[in-house]
Amino acid sequence: MSDALNPVTENDLHAYADGHMAVDDAARVETWLAEHPEDAARVAAWRSQNAAIRDMFAPYATTRPEDAALLAVQARRPILERLPLRAAAAVLLFALGTATGLGLPSLLGAPATATPIFKQASEAYAIYAREVRHPVEVWAGEKDHLVAWLGKRLGEKIVAPDLASAGYTLVGGRLVPVDGVAGALLMYEDKSGKRLTLLLGRTAKKNETAFQFASNGAVETLYWMDNGLAYAVSGEISREALRAVADLCYRQFQPA
Amino acid sequence: MLDLMPSLRRYARSLTRSDVDGEDLLQDSLERALVKRGQWSGGSLKAWAFSIMTNLYRNDTARATRRRTAPLDDAQDVPSTLAPPGDPLERRKLVAAIDSLAPDFRAVLMLVVVESMSYREVASLLQIPEGTVMSRLTRARAQIARILEADNVIPMRRSE
Structure with a gap:
């Protein structure tokens, strides 16, 4: 009416x-x-x-008998056990602060912006290489999809380098924030299950740098920049072994 | 916090596709809440816990990708004694329609429908304007209607 x-x-x-x-x-x-x-x-x-x-x-909408224990045990869990989760939380904070741009709650903290690439690489290694169940988002079985997807998010065609001659095979990869934009993390594993990660991120300038080593606890990282991308190989292996892997990567990322 | 467990568990399950993912999300959220308990401002503990869970859900890309690439198996996850009444086929279609919603839309729909929160509560919990809550709700329902009409499809799209 x-x-x-x-x-x-x-x-x-x-x-x-x-x-x-x-x-x-x-x-x-x-x-x-x-x-x-x-x-x-x-x-x-x-x-x-x-x-x-x-x-x-x-x-x-139920309670379970273990709920009380879940809350109590977690609160008292030894600090060492919680460290990976804390690191994961740090990465989440970073992703929240930078990747979504949705104006996220301030309780989640400020984004980390000035973290050097080698530090981001060793942290990503520390978090994901120790993941047993979910080390990667996309497994090596879908390698073509993996590199196409990550390449698209990165805005640059990439390859997953073949590291077989160094004894490492591709496990898979995931999308990670690198300097606040989409980056790619590829994970490799040798026969004993020892893992390596290769982080790729965009750089602001198209400069080229030499290989540089950095240590973060037990994690060694070798990183370089080339043609608009930053690369970082991380692992708990010797610098010589890392060097060999980085050489393989570098050569395979060269345009034919 | 213990009092909140049933609704947190239900919300976790309503966001995720499987019982396993739901319990994972619940446990991750509790862990997070305990680690961050110093940051609780003293307001509604429920809103705070729900916002932690929503943010974890929304930003856990690994979980999101698994959800999108996994085959739809929802209906089977519910033990038959717990399965709600109704035509299983209809329910399955509805589940598929819900699964096609982007995380932000799904979260709004679940907070409104399953958790019976007011639009204002949802807005303050997600820290978005009430108008955005409304537009997400509207679009979520439009999408569900579209998919139910299309009368088929299990979404299998890859995360991009």
Whole structure:
């Protein structure tokens, strides 16, 4: 009746379906729905979906006997055991601060922006190489997809270097933040399960640098920049072995 | 915190695709909350815990990729005694439609529908304007409607 003066908006329909409406407003919407069967049908569909979705997850709203222990044990867990998680949290903070650009909650902390590439590389190694179940996002079985995907995110065609002559085979790769933009982390493994990571990130300038070593605890990193990309190989291996791997990478990243 | 466990567990499961991922997310969130408990401002513990979980979910790219590349197996994850009533085929279609939602949309839908939060609560929890909550909710429902109409498809798209 008073449609023109008091139109029912799309938002009103959702609020009505979700039961978030004052009584007066709800009456107004009901009047509208009586005159607009299409809207009424949509609201009815949302309501039945709401009920179905609620039913779907309602069985999970339970406590389990181990819950109290879960909270207590975690609080008391030895510091050493928690370190990888803390490191993971640090990477998450970094990703949150830089990768999404969504204006994230300040409680998540400030983004780390000035971390040198070798430090980012050794941290990525420390986190992901020790992951047993989920070291990579995409496994080597889908190598073509992996390099195409990472290359696209990186904005540069890449290859996964063949390190077989050094005794390492590709495990897979994942997307990681490098200097606040998408970078690629490739992981390799030798027969004994010892792992190496190769981090690739974009650099602001197209400069070229020599190979440079850096140590971070037990993790050695060898890094260089070449043609707009920064490369860093990290592992808990000797500098000589790392050097051999970096040579292989460097040669295979050269344009033919 | 213990009082929040049922709703946190339910929310974790509503965001993820499988029981395993749901429990992983729950445990990661608890760990995170305990490590960061100094940062709790003293406001609603529930909102704080939910926002930690939402952020972990939204930013865990590994988990997101697994979810998107894994075959749809949701319905089978629920033990049959717990399975909600209703036509299994219809439910499966709805599950597929929900799984196609981007994380931000899914989170809003679940907070509104499953956790029965008001739009304002969701906005403050996600630190986004209420208008954004509404537009995500609207788009989530439009997408679900589209997919249910299309009457097929299990989303198998790769993360890009």
